[in-house]
Amino acid sequence: MAKEYKIPTMAEMAAAEKTPEVLFWVGCAGSFDSRAQKVSVAFTKILNEAEVEFAILGKEESCTGDPARRAGNEFVFQMVALQNIETLNLYNVKKIVATCPHCFNVLKNEYPALGGNYEVMHHTQFLQSLINEGRIKLKDGGTFDGKKITYHDSCYLGRANGVYEAPRSVLQNLDNDLVEMQRSKTTGLCCGAGGAQMFKEDEPGKKRINIERTEEALETGAEIVAVNCPFCLTMMSDGIKAKEKQESVMVYDLAELILEKM
Amino acid sequence: MIQQIIFAIVTFASFGFATKQFLKIRRNVLLGKDKDISDQPGERWKNVFLIAFGQKKMFKRWIPAVLHLFIYVAFLFTQIELVEILVDGFFGTHRFFAEPLGALYTAAISSIELLSVGAFFATLIFLIRRNLLAIPRFQMDEMTGFPKxxxxxxxxxxxxxxxxxxxxxxxxxxxxxxxxxxYHMTGNFAVSTWLGPLLFGGMSEATLVGVERFGWWLHIMTVFAFLNYLPISKHLHIMLAFPNTYFAKLQPKGEMENMTEIMNEVKSMMGLIEADPDAPMDDLPEFGSNDVMNLDWKNVLGAYTCTECGRCTSVCPANITGKKLSPRKVMMDVRDRATEIGKKLDSGDMQWVKEELRAEATMLTKENFDDGKSLFDYISNEELHACTTCNACVEACPVLINPLDIILKMRRYEILTLSAGPGDWLPLFTSMENSGSVWQLPDARDKWAEEATSQN
Incomplete structure (x- = not known):
């Protein structure tokens, strides 16, 4: 990469009296989970390459509160959410992009009631607009060219917010065949992580949800499972490993697939 | 004349009893908390027309949708015939509208007949689907006994x-x-013109009059039976689907309702607002829902609207993978609990008054009601804990019922009021509270960025 790769923080921006075009909301997974960190890196590389002026909150970012709220713990949700809104409003943030659909949903739909009003985009929507505006140039040829891709709708981007087309339109720009799973879009099956399930053992049952979904993904014969959510990324990767298919089937976030074509 | 008198008595008795039953349903729905739902009437009517009248969501599964459509349209059209039966019954006329409407009458009855044939076959297929084909959503645990x-x-x-x-x-x-x-001429009806002679040709006039009267009475008596059976049946959806779609949530499915009282408390803790000195000091504040009385009335309306089709449960990831959760059962449980409370309130029995209020209370009301039971006696923690909040059930419901809202309200009760819940969640809450992250980790939140850019 020719230009210097930078991930500035809002504090640094403010010190330099600059206002970024957009705040990148990294989220807990994007910050701490080793696999999701790679997505954060890929996405920030794309932002650098597309010359988007962005910043992260860095140490000033907290969990949006999604898992606590869905578990039923409104107190903890309000504590982290109000803290975040204080920070965001202090920096006069107008526009946010998140790589996690859970963060995206809470920031977009639930912070307004608490006094946080922002224009919020999911990174797949942001990538779509960058491609449409010609700010991202995709090259011919790439490691993944010609491989069959199946796209897994996350619940919080899909059903929760009705975003089905933006990620698909991003995938159309790749030189890959996109095959749909039996259950997709409005009927897409959950990966099993939502509603704070990520942080607890499954209730007794016959099967893990991610295995059910992985089997469906494998049925398509796809070599790449594309996801838009760090928790789906974990769940689907675990499912593929459990099925011992990690040699032949890879799970990637959309941002990683786009970066590979840049 | 005797027929007319009997008819009038049966009609008034039937409507009277049905009205009483429907008012009880209304009372049971209103056991839920008040909630003002009057915004965006345009959007709401659109849902009524598209989803309830238009059955848009039914067509996600086209076989039952087409069969259901026949029964539904036949049912709507039959109401025209029903008006005539009422007029004839009260005034002793015979096919009152035949003469004034002429050809239009023939056309109306003919279309009812054609639709009825469709409905007849659809009903037979539905009986086969329900009883002979092993369609999983009709065979689950909650579908035994009365629901079956x-x-x-x-x-x-x-x-x-x-x-x-x-x-x-x-x-x-x-x-x-x-x-x-x-029996004046009415023109040719699409079906009975040939079906009549086929079935009843060659019978004597007296027998035929008997058959005609039998059919007429059977028709109206079945309608009355149906009307009075509705209030205890899942079939209430033919009425409640309309209000339920009107009052359905219009916000994005992912949006959870804010708890203003907790927000304000946290805001005052953080010094963002002055604590309200007039705020009622409740010793044991209750948050979330453990019973019908602290759900919204809209949740209870959904419960009575549910026709137990099981589309929600058949797409629930938890249910599909063998967990105990079934969104349909959640709705049935709320309805059964509301009905139980309603019956106990009707009894007026003072044993259902909250113990500490029993001395002063003069009558049993929903405010002082306490039978020592709650929704948790119907819905187990295991069911609530299995939900991934994926909204598949909400998306699947053909009449816009929202089981997830109830599950989340009960989770709130469990965590906030009972301080219980899965032990696995404790480290999550503690970590979020202490470090603002879902995992308690020694690393700084932006370490990934520093490491990534240090390779420049």
């Missing part, structure tokens, strides 16, 4: 109704052809 009987009962009533319609019209046509007194 209920599903079949409605279909059998439908068939009886159709037998009534065709005996009445068929015998009438044969009588018309014989030039019998009283």
């Amino acid at each position: 009987f209920d599903g079949n009962m409605i279909l059998i009533l439908e068939i009886i109704l159709l037998i009534g319609v065709f005996s009445m019209n068929g015998a009438d046509k044969v009588l018309q052809n014989m030039g019998a007194d009283h």
Whole structure:
């Protein structure tokens, strides 16, 4: 990469009296989970390459509160959410992009009631607009060219917010065949992580949800499972490993697939 | 004349009793908390027309959708015929609208007949689907006992109704052809013109009059039976689907309702607002829902609207993978609990008054009600904990019922009021509270960025 790769923080921006075009909301997974960190890196590389002026909150970012709220713990949700809104409003943030659909949903739909009003985009929507505006140039040829891709709708981007087309339109720009799973879009099956399930053992049952979904993904014969959510990324990767298919089937976030074509 | 008197008595008794039953349903729905839902009437009417009238969501599964459509449209059209039956019944007339409407009448009855044939076959197929084909959503645990009987009962009533319609019209046509007194010509009906002679041809006039009267009475009596059975049946959806779609949530499905009281408390803790000195000091504040009285009335309306089709449960990831959760059962449980409370309130029995209020209370009301039970006696923690909040059930419901909202309110009760919940969640809450992250980790939140850019 020719230009210097930078991930500035809002504090640094403010010190330099600059206002970024957009705040990148990294989220807990994007910050701490080793696999999701790679997505954060890929996405920030794309932002650098597309010359988007962005910043992260860095140490000033907290969990949006999604898992606590869905578990039923409104107190903890309000504590982290109000803290975040204080920070965001202090920096006069107008526009946010998140790589996690859970963060995206809470920031977009639930912070307004608490006094946080922002224009919020999911990174797949942001990538779509960058491609449409010609700010991202995709090259011919790439490691993944010609491989069959199946796209897994996350619940919080899909059903929760009705975003089905933006990620698909991003995938159309790749030189890959996109095959749909039996259950997709409005009927897409959950990966099993939502509603704070990520942080607890499954209730007794016959099967893990991610295995059910992985089997469906494998049925398509796809070599790449594309996801838009760090928790789906974990769940689907675990499912593929459990099925011992990690040699032949890879799970990637959309941002990683786009970066590979840049 | 005797027929008219009997008819009037039966009609008034039937409507009277049904009204009483429906008012009880209304009372049970309003056991739920007040909630103002009056915004965006345009959007709401759109849902009523598209989803309830237009059955848009049914067509996600086209086989049952087409079959259901036949029964639904036949049902709507039959109401026209029902108006005539009421007029004839009260005034002793016979096919009152035939003469004034002329060809239009023939066309109306003909379309009812054609739709009824469709409905007849649809009903037979539904009976087969429900009882002979192993369609999983009709075979689950919650579909045994009364719910199973209920599903079949409605279909059998439908068939009886159709037998009534065709005996009445068929015998009438044969009588018309014989030039019998009283049975004036009505033009050719699409089905009974040939079905009548086929079934009843060659019978004597007296027998035919008997068959015609039998069909007429069977028709109206089935309608009355149906009307009075509705309030205890899942079939209430034919009425409640309309208000339920009107009052359905319009915000994005992912949006959870804010708890203002907790927000304000946290805001005042953080010094963002002054604590309200007039705020009521409740010793044991209750948050979330553990019973019908602290759900919204809209949740209870959904419960009575549910027709137990099981589309929600058949797409629930937890249910599909063998967990105990079934969104349909959640709705049935809320309805059964509301009905139980309603019955106990009707009894007026002072043993259901909260113990500490029993001395002063003069009557049993929903405010002082306490029978020592709650929704948690119906819905287990295991069911609530299995939900991934994926909204598949909400998306699947053809009449816009929202089981997730109830699950989340009960989770709130469990965590906030009972301080219980899965032990696995404790480290999550602690970590979020202490470090603002879902995992308690020694690393700084932006370490990934520093490491990534250090390779420049």
